[in-house]
Amino acid sequence: MKIDLNSKRALVTGATGGIGEAIAKALLEAGAEVVISGTKVEKLEKLEAELGSEGKVIPIPSNLGSPEDIQNLISQTTEIDGGIDILINNAGITRDGLLLRMHEDDWQNVMEINLKAVMMLTKGMLRNMLKKRWGRIINITSIVGSTGNPGQSNYAAAKAGLVGFSKSLAQEVANRGITVNCLAPGFIETEMTNKLSDERKKILVNNIPMQKMGRPEDISFPVLFLASEQASYITGQSLHVNGGLAMI
Amino acid sequence: MDEIASRVRAIVVDHLGVDEEAVVDSASFIQDLGADSLDTVELVMAFEEEFEVEIKDEDAEGINTFEDAVNFIKKAQSE
Numbered sequence: 001m002k003i004d005l006n007s008k009r010a011l012v013t014g015a016t017g018g019i020g021e022a023i024a025k026a027l028l029e030a031g032a033e034v035v036i037s038g039t040k041v042e043k044l045e046k047l048e049a050e051l052g053s054e055g056k057v058i059p060i061p062s063n064l065g066s067p068e069d070i071q072n073l074i075s076q077t078t079e080i081d082g083g084i085d086i087l088i089n090n091a092g093i094t095r096d097g098l099l100l101r102m103h104e105d106d107w108q109n110v111m112e113i114n115l116k117a118v119m120m121l122t123k124g125m126l127r128n129m130l131k132k133r134w135g136r137i138i139n140i141t142s143i144v145g146s147t148g149n150p151g152q153s154n155y156a157a158a159k160a161g162l163v164g165f166s167k168s169l170a171q172e173v174a175n176r177g178i179t180v181n182c183l184a185p186g187f188i189e190t191e192m193t194n195k196l197s198d199e200r201k202k203i204l205v206n207n208i209p210m211q212k213m214g215r216p217e218d219i220s221f222p223v224l225f226l227a228s229e230q231a232s233y234i235t236g237q238s239l240h241v242n243g244g245l246a247m248i
Numbered sequence: 249m250d251e252i253a254s255r256v257r258a259i260v261v262d263h264l265g266v267d268e269e270a271v272v273d274s275a276s277f278i279q280d281l282g283a284d285s286l287d288t289v290e291l292v293m294a295f296e297e298e299f300e301v302e303i304k305d306e307d308a309e310g311i312n313t314f315e316d317a318v319n320f321i322k323k324a325q326s327e
Contacts, residue, residue: 130290130293131293172286176286
């Protein structure tokens, strides 16, 4: 049994990050057309060239902190005939700091991009999925949304918020052939985790039963599965991919 | 029967899978025709497309019966 996403179109936000790039690649290999969105135009163009297979990759630069950019991304993708079938809300930022030192902006920016933008984009894409009686919405959350993490009260709150959002929406649209799920990565080798000090990484890895960090590909295949026809009976769930770091 | 009403009726019949005779003027989508709340949103989307009108969320809330829908569309088209 093969995962076949021919004739489906996906949107991956935060596509220039390590995990986003791997997800875009996996969807493309399964036959989907993929709209890649990211803030950095050069990186987006580079990724398009790297992936570039017969016009099946459509780059749309957008900053999800800007309501205008979100609206633009929605109108540009819904204008394409057939719209978006698979929405991967992967974009996310961190503004780490102990709560006592956290500025309101650090909270606000994380909520805007990691939570509010997901609501706006999902709402924008839902119309088309309802019409087709088929859709996949996959929100990339995080292990810290379940476990918490010192210094990440804002990020963990936004990620936990996404879980409640996904479960509610999953119930609203379940009988319309649309599934809504979360994929919660543990510690994956990406730019986001590269910011951690070597010492901190060593401590983290020691706590992982598998004694290693995950690779972006460890996330992209489970995402591809959730996007597939074969996963049509799975909705409102969180799939944790973390090398055993938390067993939830 | 006028043309708008018959187009609205066709959408309702198609979307909710009910008999044409059940779609009387006073028929409430939810109470009489078995729609759930998402069905009513989808009906409004279908009306918007069929008649090329924009139905704002606050207006959509006032469209509960077949008659409401026909009247709203007639009014929107005459504006």
